[in-house]
Amino acid sequence: MLDIELCGIKMRNPLMLASGILGSYSSSLNRIAENAGAVVTKSVGAEEREGYRNPVLINYGDGFVNAVGLSSPGAEVFSKELKNFRGGCPLIVSLFGSSPEEIAHLTSFFPFADAFEINLSCPHAEKVGLAVGSDPTLVREIVTYVKKSTSKPVFAKLSPNVNDIVEIGKAAEKGGADGVVAINTIRGMSIDILSRKPVLSNISGGVSGEAIKPIALKCVWDLYENLKIPVIGVGGITTWKDVVEFMLAGAEAVQIGSAHFYSYKLFFSLKESLLAYVRKNEPLKEIIGMAHG
Amino acid sequence: MLDIELCGIKMRNPLMLASGILGSYSSSLNRIAENAGAVVTKSVGAEEREGYRNPVLINYGDGFVNAVGLSSPGAEVFSKELKNFRGGCPLIVSLFGSSPEEIAHLTSFFPFADAFEINLSCPHAEKVGLAVGSDPTLVREIVTYVKKSTSKPVFAKLSPNVNDIVEIGKAAEKGGADGVVAINTIRGMSIDILSRKPVLSNISGGVSGEAIKPIALKCVWDLYENLKIPVIGVGGITTWKDVVEFMLAGAEAVQIGSAHFYSYKLFFSLKESLLAYVRKNEPLKEIIGMAHG
């Protein structure tokens, strides 16, 4: 009763692991895959990249600020790691890079992926993050290239740090994206008042978690109103009620990251709670976008 | 020990009431003025405007989503109301409008104001809010006009819902702004999963309160690095530690809105706590920007 089909990918439920959370190793992905509808890996680039020095994560009570950075072992090494993925659910590989060619080339390393997600939106990575994702022309071009490189579905992950997320979403749609994922983290930072220095080694990072839920929801709402392709909602989802809220706003599926801070049994618990919900209501796929008009 | 001078305005402390909170009547402004460094009124426009229908405010745990809208009695009526302000501290009148001329004209109604704040940034008011504040050319022109209309200091209040808040801040600076205020609320919304409808009558609104603190802090940090004029920090400030954090990031003064949900004695408590802080440390004005480089 929870099953959905997202751009041809059959998922047992609409709950996906968000990129960058527990997604660097097959061992943790396998574990999450036992209950998730799909898992998205940590974003991978062409070459090995260090990411930022510790500390890279702050819990500020209402959410997190992270500057893990686009740390990556490089596509070749990562594809070896992912060969140990046992396939408990569909596997989506998240890609980043600084040019259309560079990103499109990455897909060839992951023939076993069920889909690709393009990370257009990391707020704290120079050149490969937001700089790429706030330019509609570049976004369209990247998506076009990536689509040409693979027959698998391609999702574009959008940033809220823009004048108008719908404009970027439309550019991705025109480029041929099969769906958009919204949102990545929001630029933020924290200062330690005793040492009088920024807490994160990188000074600033991206805000995630419950704090950003209303902001993410509004992005999903707007994208649903203006695009034809599916919207995947992400940002602050923690309880089954949040899942329902995002689906009512128009999300065909949702991704969950920060809430794994609370429990690794999250997907199991959410799945059980959603089952209870659909028993009293209609199947989940029927509520998508119902809060509109 | 807490006193500061902000663009020539002497304030007994750097704590200002943010626009739109308890700022529609002289009676409540008088009360807050007993302990605040300065008070900013609710934003006022040329004509009477209704604002949105109730419900206009949600408390979502990590903060608020509001769509009060730019409800306004109109400049003439509001100026009469403000004549009852007893002058317990400097009075800053917040202005909105849809054209440079319109906004500049408003200053003439408030000869008793100690300064003006231009609201360039309401995320949920059509035509007079964010639409105005995300266009650098228009922002510059508005500030230029308003500056010409008055000899009082003029602050430009910026929105975080833009590609690059620094670009807008620079435009305000070039227009002659005496300072910038960052940030206004962030676009957001909430859906009631039982009635399956958006909670706010206006569908979406602006997120404020503790949730947005790291986001506001990052904007203040960036503006401080890139502008010469003073930055006034606002967004999620609730405790004295938040005040110190914003000042370390570069704020010369701070504004506080949502936290009045917790107490109307807030400015009194913050003032007392900050006094305890400066007794063990340097005067507040000396810590401005200290977390930088």
Added chain:
Amino acid sequence: MFSVRVKNVTKHSKDTVTVTFNVSFRSFPGQFVMLNLPGHEEIPLSLSSPDSVTVRAVGETTEALVNIQPGELLGIKGPMGRPFSIPNGTALLIAGGIGIAPLIYLHDYIIGRGGEVKILYGVRTSEELINHRRFENIKISTDNGSAGFHGNVIDLLKVEDRPDRYSRIYCCGPEIMLRKLYDFFKENKLLRKVEFALERYMKCGMGVCGSCALENGLMVCSEGPVFNGVELEW
């Protein structure tokens, strides 16, 4: 915000009903809720019991509410606001029109705890009276003389009773009536004993927006709606 369902609607007159919810709130007499009938405005309404509001149609939303059906969903914020204080002797309740709503709750609360209550209840015409027969110790006034004392509730108070005999006096009704009562009690040096339940136009209902500010800067939604006479500057 959370949702409740309408359990029951009792019609008192052509424009006044009591709406009972399927849940009972932990609350005190004098507290109110922000009630949102989906598709309409959110409005403040006093609780007339732990699980009901009593509402009179005066505009769009109240009109819709008077015609609501059992089973419908309502959004609720609250209960909130400062309640009436509890008397330690006989209480005098003075209601004008729909101002009876919170006083019904207060009456039942005091009686339920073994206290004594007298009610003075003024309306324009007898058709406006809500369920007044349920109260034991009540005097009524009507502006047109169609029931009880002919005149307003202040005249009734003057002829009927000596207010200084009561341990506490509670007033709710149109502001014009409250201001007259204020003057009367001030003259008689009784203000300290008197509590007024006030109404103001409310937007946020959470003490943030300031639209419900009184002349002295107090907020009706978060610091009221009940104020002691000495707190007011009328």
Added chain:
Amino acid sequence: MFSVRVKNVTKHSKDTVTVTFNVSFRSFPGQFVMLNLPGHEEIPLSLSSPDSVTVRAVGETTEALVNIQPGELLGIKGPMGRPFSIPNGTALLIAGGIGIAPLIYLHDYIIGRGGEVKILYGVRTSEELINHRRFENIKISTDNGSAGFHGNVIDLLKVEDRPDRYSRIYCCGPEIMLRKLYDFFKENKLLRKVEFALERYMKCGMGVCGSCALENGLMVCSEGPVFNGVELEW
């Protein structure tokens, strides 16, 4: 995150010190903190008592930490992680090198509650030994024979003692040593009694990023660092 001040630095050898804080943490043996010396990396360190860490210089941050001065500020997250379980009979503690750090805390904790502890402590040379004279019931091994038993701690274990006589066995040290101990205890069907304190490269330290995942998907920062032998798949 919060800040503490360095109260005291005790030098054990040229590259190892114990840093004592001005505050004592509510914590259990086996738990660790994410420690941030401003300007350097944030690193995980086991508590060697409720108010100290014992650290060996192996790279940039640990180097800086070994040279820290009393009065300096440190950022701390934690204490966190799953602690050692408490034995209900005599405990055997097996340490390799700096792996002694959390076992110092465990030792003192058990002794303080009237329990009995035996320690086997292996190092490469006697210069590496940390304060070993404070322990009553201890046997030492050195790879080069410069003190105690000549050989590694596993050889020492085999000649010295019958591990099945202990109610619980706790191991901390380099992974290569832990894996050998794992094999040994597995062979002797004692895994269920044995707890291993593991190390992994940690980024977030909060169970979110996944960089500390074990081969079986368990997270060292949030589900460890202490694991029972049967939980590991080595």
